[in-house]
Amino acid sequence: MLTDEIDPEWETDVIALHEENRRNVRMGLIHQFGNEHHEQKITDYSALGAAPWSVVDRHNLFMQQIRDSFAFGAYYPALVGACALGERILNELVIRLRSAYGSHPATADVATQGSFSNWSLCIGALFKWGVLDDPLATQFNDLRKLRNRSVHYGTHLTDSNGRLDALHAVLLIQQTVEALFKPHGGPPRFIPGTTGHTFYSLRAESDPFTSEFMLPASILVSPNFEMTYNAERGQFDVFDDDTYHEEFPELTDEEFADHRRLPRRSMHGRLGEGT
Known part of the structure; x- marks a missing residue:
C-alpha cells in the first residue's frame, strides 16, 4: 500500500480505494510510532519491505522488535539487534542439529560447546552438513561482518546515525530467516503440483x-x-x-x-x- 504506484489507467473507484487504503496505513503507522518525524518513520518502515514469512515463531517476536526499532529511528539498536538475532539463530541451528550429524567430520569442532561466538565455525559446520547453501552462508557471513563493524569500535560510524548499516543488517536477517524457515517452495523439500497448499515430501x-x-x-x-x-x-x-x-x-x-x-x-x- 505504501510503495505500490497508482496506475492512471485504473478505474476511478479503484484509484480512490487505493488512496484511501494508503491513508489508513499511514495513519496507523503514525499512531504506532508517533507524529514526530512521521514522514521519515513511514519512509523507514517502507524500506524494510514485508516481514519474513517464518513458521518457526520463536524468531518472529524478536524480528518485529528489530523492525519497530528501525521504523522508530532507533537505527543502532536495530543494527545490533539484527546481528544478535543472526548469532542466536546460528547457535540454535548448530546446537539442535549437531546430534543428527554426530558422525560427520565437521561436527568435531562444534560437538560440545554450550554456545558459540565464532560465526565462521558455525557457518562452516552448517554448510558442510548441507543445512546452509552458498547464498545463505554468504548472507550469514555478510551479517557477521556488519556485527563486527558495529559492536567493535571503529570510525565508520563516526558522524553517522547508522541507518545504512542498520537497513543492510535488517534486510539481511529478514532474507535469511525467510530462506531458512519459509513454509512453501518446490522440490525436493515440497511436493509439486499441490496448488493452494504446501506439503513436505x-x-x-x-x-x-x-x-x-x-x-x-x-x-x-x-x-x-x-x-x-x-x-x-x-x-x-x-x-x-x-x-x-x-x-x-x-x-x-x-x-x-x-x-x-x-x-x-x-x-x-x-x-x-x-x-
Missing part, C-alpha cells in the same frame, strides 16, 4: 532440519482434508478424513498430489487446529 521428512524445525509447526493430513477460518481465535481449524489411511495406507508424493486434486469426499473426523 517423504524425502524431506527424514531431513534433520525439516524434522527438527518445520514438522513440529506442521499438521499431518491425508489428501482429503479441509481448512476453515476461526475468526474468534484468529486461526484455521483443520478437518481431516480419519478413515483415508485405511483405504490408502501408503502414498508416494506423486500419488498424494494426484489424490489432492480429486473432489473432496465427506469428512469422517476432525484432525486438529493449526495456524
